[in-house]
Amino acid sequence: MAVSTIGKAALVVLDLQVATASLPTTPHPLADVVDRSARLAGAFREAGLPVVWVTVVVGDAVSDLDAIAHDNSVQRIFPNLGEVGTTEEILVKV
Numbered sequence: 001m002a003v004s005t006i007g008k009a010a011l012v013v014l015d016l017q018v019a020t021a022s023l024p025t026t027p028h029p030l031a032d033v034v035d036r037s038a039r040l041a042g043a044f045r046e047a048g049l050p051v052v053w054v055t056v057v058v059g060d061a062v063s064d065l066d067a068i069a070h071d072n073s074v075q076r077i078f079p080n081l082g083e084v085g086t087t088e089e090i091l092v093k094v
Helices: 030-046 067-081 087-091
Strands: 011-014 051-054
Touching: 011 030, 030 051, 030 087
Parallel strands: 011 051
Antiparallel strands: none
């Protein structure tokens, strides 16, 4: 599902603390994850939209180190919770 509008959205960034950042990131390199998160946070703040930083203690669909489980979350679970888009698709809507 493509992103239709940002409207009253909030950016929720999960698991970007030091302990998680020291783990291998799959399928995206850590530098890309940090860069995309920073770009999105900056755009949301500039638009006056909230940015929420969340630390998750237990394993979950977002922080799973298995690429297949991660892809399953992105393709099947997240679209049922809301709209899913790439960094660039979201940035043009903010």
